[in-house]
Amino acid sequence: MAREKKRRAAGRRSRLAAVVLIGVGLLMTGGVYAGASAAVAATTNGSQTSATALSVEDGKKLFQANCATCHGMDLQGTEAGPSLYGVGELAVEFQVSTGRMPLAMQGPQAPQKPPQFTEDQIRAMAAYVQSVSPGPTYPSEETLDGKGDVAKGAEIFRTNCAMCHNVAGAGGALTEGKFAPALNTTSPLHMYAAMVTGPQNMPVFSDLNLNLEDKRDIISYLLFLQQHESIGGFALGSLGPVAEGLFIWIFGIGTLIGVTVWITAKSN
Structure with a gap:
């Protein structure tokens, strides 16, 4: 009997053994899966990198498939859309990468929406338009570096742009359902493109109006406004004196009236 008990005791496995085995199995399975995923991702990235080098011919095909209905097969324009002669690659990049084009529906203004094409596809279409009819092109990196004279830039902006975009770049309403968009998330390239190409209601600022x-x-x-909080405190949406006056009228004078009523009630 003693030997039989000894054999049974020696043949029993620890309760933790199953847990350890399951853990080791999971670790091995996870390692194999992670290695396979990394290999697949590397292969996918490699194929994507080789496929992103789109040519002008690719841009032409994309343009004819998605834009020619309104702008014509040869950029000549139609009743549904203007000619693109002379607009240049900068205007194409601006309109398509901000989602304004392709236009969803006719209206007072093309709204900004998520783009329908990749960056490489957009650049290819822009290059095609530039090859057919050259126009404004991309600026140097120095122009977009944000290291210019901020004080002078603020003065120029207030003189030329604030009447539509607001002095803080918060945007504003225009006539007939149109509006000047807010600039608090606009990229430097699109700021430059808007000044050079004059999209929609915006005038074109040539080098004779505003030099480089x-x-x-x-x-x-x-960019300074985007990167720094308002030094004046609560910005109230940066909508200007109307919003500020309304705030003072409702909360400031309202508070004074409330205090006056409270003092009168206490005195009575």
């Missing part, structure tokens, strides 16, 4: 250094200063000012 002036444009750099304006971009620097807008």
